[in-house]
Amino acid sequence: MEIINKLNSRLLDKTSKKCLLDIEIYKQRALMYAQMEGAVSVLSDMQADKSYVYKSGTAIELGLSMEKNPAEINSIWEEEIIKKIHPDDRLKKYIHELRFYELMDSLNAESRADYTVLSKIRMKDKNNEYRLVKHRMFYIYSPDNGKLRFALCLYQMTLDQSRQPVSDFMIINAVKGEIIVKDKLDYQNILSGRELEVLKYIGEGYASKEIAEFLSISINTVSRHRQNILEKLKVKNSVQAFKDSFH
Structure with a gap:
């Protein structure tokens, strides 16, 4: 991790x-x-x-x-x-x-x-x-x-x-x-269940290909979830999503 x-x-x-x-x-x-x-x-x-x-x-x-x-x-x-x-x-x-x-x-x-x-x-x-x-x-x-x-x-x-x-x-x-x-950001009320799963694996350091294998979805789907996460949380990258949750 x-x-x-x-x-x-x-x-x-x-x-x-x-x-x-x-x-x-x-x-x-x-x-x-x-x-x-x-x-x-x-x-x-x-x-x-x-x-x-x-x-x-x-x-x-x-x-x-x-x-x-x-x-x-x-x-x-x-x-x-x-x-x-x-x-x-x-x-x-x-x-x-x-x-x-x-x-x-x-x-x-x-x-x-x-x-x-x-x-x-x-x-x-x-x-x-x-x-x-x-x-x-x-x-x-x-x-x-x-x-x-x-x-x-x-x-x-x-x-x-x-x-x-x-x-x-x-x-x-x-x-x-x-x-x-x-805690400032309650992202459990903002993100979907699948987006939360993807965000958890991102936070643990896994690459998109690995996340796709874990969740039995395509890499394109993982990329789409990543983009949705960034848009919903209004942050520059996925790792920053975690940091902003604790400001």
């Missing part, structure tokens, strides 16, 4: 000057969040390209494995959790996290702790039904090399479990209580 490669290029710390933050301290913090908030807590180490997943009762509700707690993953992507997220929300989550990184990268070090991601996403539960889950994400930067060292993600059941769960993506200034970035 194009968006995953872009995120990896931004997030993973490959600099020669290593961060000296003690990971054990941050593991304890991740454990505390899981225990005190009943959350699934994921600590990702950008320097080591590893994640540590701490699970509570929420993990059982989501049908996640409890065999290893914490679970250690050789990647910054917690695949068992990510695969439970609704495909549309998964792509939005990736794009939203890229925007969060770019925002944080533009701020001075003293201001970064004020900002966080706050989202509601649809995830499959133990019964294979979609439930609304609150997702929060925090970044911790290294005082040694100035690079992003840790990301802490929290997953909790929301209080709003309506019959038609609606996802929501925000970047907030927690100190001021302000929304900095919020």
